[in-house]
Amino acid sequence: ETMRIAHGFPAQSIVDDTFKVLAQHVEDNTDLDTEVFALTVLDLKQASPGLTSGVADSTMLLTAYFPNEFSEQNFVADLTMVANLGARPASIGATVGGALMEYVTMHCPECVRQNLAQNQIGLAFAPGSQFSLLCREPASSVEDIEGRAVRGPVSIFRRWAEAMGASPITISANEVFDGLNQGLVDCTINAIGEMSNLSLFDVVGGITPGMPGGTFGGSGIGQLNLDFWLSLDMEEREAVARGMSEATAFMVTAYVKQEVLDLETAREKGIEIVEADAALRDATEAFIRDDVETIKSIYRDDFRLDDVDGKVDTFLALLEKWKKLTNELDPTDTEALAELFWTEIHSKLDLETYGLN
Amino acid sequence: MSNLEIGLICIGLLVLLVANRVPIGFALIGVSFMGIWWVGGERAAWGTLSLVPQTFAATWTLSSIPMFLMMGYVSYRAGLTRGLFRFARLWLSALPGGLAVASVFGAAGFAAVAGSSIACSAAMGRIAFPEMVKYRYDPRLAAGTLAVAGTLGALIPPSILMILYGIIAQVPIASLFMGGISVGLITAAGYIALIIVRVKLNPELAPRVEEKITWAMRFDALRETLPVLVLISGVFGGLLAGFFTPTEAGAVGSVIALIIAFVSRSLSLRDLKEAAIETLTTTSSLFIIGCGAALLIRFLALSGSGVFITDLVIGFGTDPVMLILGIAVIYLVLGMFLEPIGTMLLTLPIVLPIIDEAGFNLIWFGVFLTKLLEVGMISPPMGMNVFVIKGVVGDKVSLGGIFQGILWFLLVDLVIGAVLVMFPELVLVPVSWLN
Amino acid sequence: MTTQGRRPGIGRLWATIDRLVEILMWGGGIAVLLMMTHVTADVISRAVLGGSLPGTTLIVSEYYMVACAFLPLAYTERLGQHITMDALSGRLAPRALRVQAACGHAVTLVVFALLTYSAWLTAMKKYKLGAFDMESGLRLYVWPAYWLLPAGCGALCLLVAMRLIQFATGNLPPAASHSEVGAA
Numbered sequence: 001e002t003m004r005i006a007h008g009f010p011a012q013s014i015v016d017d018t019f020k021v022l023a024q025h026v027e028d029n030t031d032l033d034t035e036v037f038a039l040t041v042l043d044l045k046q047a048s049p050g051l052t053s054g055v056a057d058s059t060m061l062l063t064a065y066f067p068n069e070f071s072e073q074n075f076v077a078d079l080t081m082v083a084n085l086g087a088r089p090a091s092i093g094a095t096v097g098g099a100l101m102e103y104v105t106m107h108c109p110e111c112v113r114q115n116l117a118q119n120q121i122g123l124a125f126a127p128g129s130q131f132s133l134l135c136r137e138p139a140s141s142v143e144d145i146e147g148r149a150v151r152g153p154v155s156i157f158r159r160w161a162e163a164m165g166a167s168p169i170t171i172s173a174n175e176v177f178d179g180l181n182q183g184l185v186d187c188t189i190n191a192i193g194e195m196s197n198l199s200l201f202d203v204v205g206g207i208t209p210g211m212p213g214g215t216f217g218g219s220g221i222g223q224l225n226l227d228f229w230l231s232l233d234m235e236e237r238e239a240v241a242r243g244m245s246e247a248t249a250f251m252v253t254a255y256v257k258q259e260v261l262d263l264e265t266a267r268e269k270g271i272e273i274v275e276a277d278a279a280l281r282d283a284t285e286a287f288i289r290d291d292v293e294t295i296k297s298i299y300r301d302d303f304r305l306d307d308v309d310g311k312v313d314t315f316l317a318l319l320e321k322w323k324k325l326t327n328e329l330d331p332t333d334t335e336a337l338a339e340l341f342w343t344e345i346h347s348k349l350d351l352e353t354y355g356l357n
Numbered sequence: 358m359s360n361l362e363i364g365l366i367c368i369g370l371l372v373l374l375v376a377n378r379v380p381i382g383f384a385l386i387g388v389s390f391m392g393i394w395w396v397g398g399e400r401a402a403w404g405t406l407s408l409v410p411q412t413f414a415a416t417w418t419l420s421s422i423p424m425f426l427m428m429g430y431v432s433y434r435a436g437l438t439r440g441l442f443r444f445a446r447l448w449l450s451a452l453p454g455g456l457a458v459a460s461v462f463g464a465a466g467f468a469a470v471a472g473s474s475i476a477c478s479a480a481m482g483r484i485a486f487p488e489m490v491k492y493r494y495d496p497r498l499a500a501g502t503l504a505v506a507g508t509l510g511a512l513i514p515p516s517i518l519m520i521l522y523g524i525i526a527q528v529p530i531a532s533l534f535m536g537g538i539s540v541g542l543i544t545a546a547g548y549i550a551l552i553i554v555r556v557k558l559n560p561e562l563a564p565r566v567e568e569k570i571t572w573a574m575r576f577d578a579l580r581e582t583l584p585v586l587v588l589i590s591g592v593f594g595g596l597l598a599g600f601f602t603p604t605e606a607g608a609v610g611s612v613i614a615l616i617i618a619f620v621s622r623s624l625s626l627r628d629l630k631e632a633a634i635e636t637l638t639t640t641s642s643l644f645i646i647g648c649g650a651a652l653l654i655r656f657l658a659l660s661g662s663g664v665f666i667t668d669l670v671i672g673f674g675t676d677p678v679m680l681i682l683g684i685a686v687i688y689l690v691l692g693m694f695l696e697p698i699g700t701m702l703l704t705l706p707i708v709l710p711i712i713d714e715a716g717f718n719l720i721w722f723g724v725f726l727t728k729l730l731e732v733g734m735i736s737p738p739m740g741m742n743v744f745v746i747k748g749v750v751g752d753k754v755s756l757g758g759i760f761q762g763i764l765w766f767l768l769v770d771l772v773i774g775a776v777l778v779m780f781p782e783l784v785l786v787p788v789s790w791l792n
Numbered sequence: 793m794t795t796q797g798r799r800p801g802i803g804r805l806w807a808t809i810d811r812l813v814e815i816l817m818w819g820g821g822i823a824v825l826l827m828m829t830h831v832t833a834d835v836i837s838r839a840v841l842g843g844s845l846p847g848t849t850l851i852v853s854e855y856y857m858v859a860c861a862f863l864p865l866a867y868t869e870r871l872g873q874h875i876t877m878d879a880l881s882g883r884l885a886p887r888a889l890r891v892q893a894a895c896g897h898a899v900t901l902v903v904f905a906l907l908t909y910s911a912w913l914t915a916m917k918k919y920k921l922g923a924f925d926m927e928s929g930l931r932l933y934v935w936p937a938y939w940l941l942p943a944g945c946g947a948l949c950l951l952v953a954m955r956l957i958q959f960a961t962g963n964l965p966p967a968a969s970h971s972e973v974g975a976a
């Protein structure tokens with residue numbers, strides 16, 4: 001029996017390493033064999049249908065690519081910027097990851113049903129590090145952004161750009177270098193770790209860490225094909241679940257470490273690291289508060305979700321809980337975070353029945 | 358049966374089908390579906406078949422392929438490119454083998470509006486071959502020159518091969534284009550030098566053109582190149598000024614070409630229809646191969662052949678020079694039989710990590726790889742450019758004759774390949790000018 | 793077009809298939825022209841109005857790209873312009889060439905019947921789901937685009953099925969020469 005893991009990221013990327021952690025844990029604790037395919041078997045657009053049809057047993061599912069199929073978890077995954085209201089979390093990936101996992105596995109029967117409808121089961125989310133402005137020229141105030149062409153990876157960040165008076169631009173990730181280099185875009189909103197992934201060091205002149213903040217929530221690292229899950233006995237399921245805690249913690253902390261490294265390289269290369277001024281921070285906070293209502297209305301009207309107010313309240317409470325839990329940890333301590341995810345989430349799931357109704 | 362045996366059986370079946378003129382894309386799809394079923398089970402086979410074609414085609418960055426094709430075909434149909442060859446012919450008539458040299462120049466110019474070497478060979482072949490025959494050039498030299506000059510179409514930007522490489526390898530396409538200009542010009546210079554030397558040694562290959570050419574005619578021809586210069590500067594100017602991305606450049610270029618054509622009243626509705634048909638037939642024939650190659654990659658991965666190829670490449674040892682030579686040999690051999698886009702989609706997921714690990718610059722490698730794949734377009738027994746030229750020349754030259762005419766050019770290409778390995782700066786320095 | 797005067801019913805069927813192949817080609821043509829205009833309009837809107845037109849990349853990739861990749865499949869086959877390798881053809885007698893072509897058509901029919909079937913199932917699924925995508929607050933239905941692939945593949949099936957019947961009844965028109973790449 002082989003567990004076939006296929007993801008749409010390059011070999012030797014953080015995601016690839018993450019799945020190797022999962023594979024290693026499963027091999028060490030069960031009789032299952034594992035195989036990890038980087039990019040060759042499924043790409044990002046094929047992740048969900050590929051899992052549904054059993055091309056792979058496990059994949060990395062960016063749920064935002066499938067707005068209809070996973071509207072319930074996308075709804076709360078769109079709220080990551082809210083984590084920054086009040087005191088900022090020490091590691092936004094750990095905070096949002098914990099809150100999302102607890103929400104989807106324990107507080108959202110609709111999420112489970114949507115997974116079931118796709119013949120899938122969802123066990124884990126591993127968001128990256130905080131989104132920041134990577135710009136041709138350093139940008140620290142609303143005036144610096146006004147009128148500029150800003151690329152945002154998902155619609156929330158495009159709305160933020162618009163609210164700051166910038167013009168939002170849509171180009172795909174592999175056009176970001178060309179876009180910045182030629183001046184088609186002035187700023188891109190990305191995790192700082194993308195500086196090395198997209199080799200942006202030569203075209204970025206200024207970085208504004210944590211502005212606008214938030215992260216990419218819908219990083220479903222723990223999606224499994226349901227038939228595969230059902231074929232496992234209880235010991236094997238437990239090994240997979242524990243492996244998910246380990247893999248999620250690995251990925252979240254790896255992105256934090258990547259951010260530290262890339263910031264260092266940026267400094268060495270003479271890229272200015274600037275702080276957002278008070279006015280820009282205030283404007284962003286005001287945007288976040290307003291945008292919660294926008295997000296609610298989108299998911300209520302376009303995706304026909306019930307009880308959006310109740311769901312937001314539940315998720316915001318979870319964010320506060322996880323902010324407290326993760327703030328006590330060193331953001332780069334993988335083992336401590338894995339233990340936290342295990343005790344708070346995966347060990348609490350009834351693996352015999354979870355995900356089946 | 359082991360997965361390796363299944364893999365070999367499927368590859369054998371693939372060769373059998375392709376050798377019997379089943380279109381390459383169709384054969385790839387059928388054999389891969391069967392193979393995936395065999396090694397990955399029924400569900401994986403149906404799942405992959407239902408996923409790959411739709412998601413492969415529905416890709417924003419690939420939209421540059423039909424758009425650059427459209428730009429090239431509109432330019433050709435509207436006669437925007439005809440002036441290029443006339444210009445080169447009149448200004449270069451004094452050189453030994455002047456018409457052949459002019460063909461290379463013309464192809465280099467046309468390459469700046471065409472995305473692929475097939476388009477470039479077909480267009481230049483139609484314009485220049487009749488002229489060379491008229492002046493009693495050796496038909497093998499004439500046809501061979503046109504087949505090799507066509508490869509400039511993929512080296513000098515825009516280049517569909519480089520766009521695909523950029524997408525797969527996640528490197529900036531504009532940088533690849535910059536490196537491509539350099540290698541394209543080196544290649545053109547090498548071809549021209551070879552023509553001049555060969556004609557000097559054996560003047561019978563290309564008799565002197567006895568035509569009275571006045572300076573008035575020359576300057577008149579210069580004016581005729583104006584439309585295509587406007588187009589080229591519009592596209593590259595807009596790119597460099599940051600008005601649009603390389604993905605969008607083809608669409609904007611097509612519109613500019615159409616505007617020039619309508620303003621100069623050189624494009625009829627019928628021509629536009631022809632250009633659209635050529636764009637669509639080429640696009641769909643390329644995309645169905647792309648789908649087939651994407652399926653084959655999945656089959657190879659699931660069967661573990663990826664590991665086999667990786668081992669083969671790693672077997673070249675840790676010395677970077679041996680590694681790159683080994684990889685070059687693999688691509689030259691594959692290029693004898695396979696078509697470049699399929700080859701690239703098939704091998705890059707395996708080769709790229711190794712190249713990266715060995716410390717090679719991925720932009721340099723993209724340009725080097727394009728050069729290698731273009732050698733495959735003219736190497737026997739299957740050279741797409743050669744088939745295109747054969748279609749243009751009819752029975753004036755045999756297929757074997759065209760390959761004979763190409764042999765010397767192949768030597769030049771091998772030398773250029775070696776030079777690129779020894780002096781990567783030839784690619785990297787122009788790329789650095791972009792920043 | 794070779795139709796048989798003796799059997800007008802069959803002849804009309806062949807003519808209908810031919811017409812269908814052409815209609816799909818027109819669909820592809822419209823897509824290619826729309827793509828060109830839409831992308832250029834987006835570029836101009838960015839330069840003049842300071843913002844992208846909403847949904848451009850989504851419409852281009854989900855609709856135009858799929859249309860111009862798959863709708864012309866059958867027309868391309870009719871012109872003999874799908875890329876083949878002509879290794880053996882030079883040495884075969886005309887009769888052997890016809891048999892070879894018929895075998896090729898049979899393989900094509902099987903492959904594209906599989907593709908049409910699986911694409912049709914996917915399209916049904918997307919239709920029932922009412923699949924849509926969101927970009928910049930714009931809600932764009934994508935399920936209709938999923939019918940383009942089965943349409944293009946289905947037309948190709950009909951075309952080669954027609955060729956096979958013509959071959960079996962000894963009425964196969966001289967196959968479009970595969971070595972002629974035209975203006976490619």
Ligand code: NA
Nearest residue numbers: 468510513515
């Ligand atoms: Na070109």
Ligand code: NA
Nearest residue numbers: 693733736739
């Ligand atoms: Na070849």
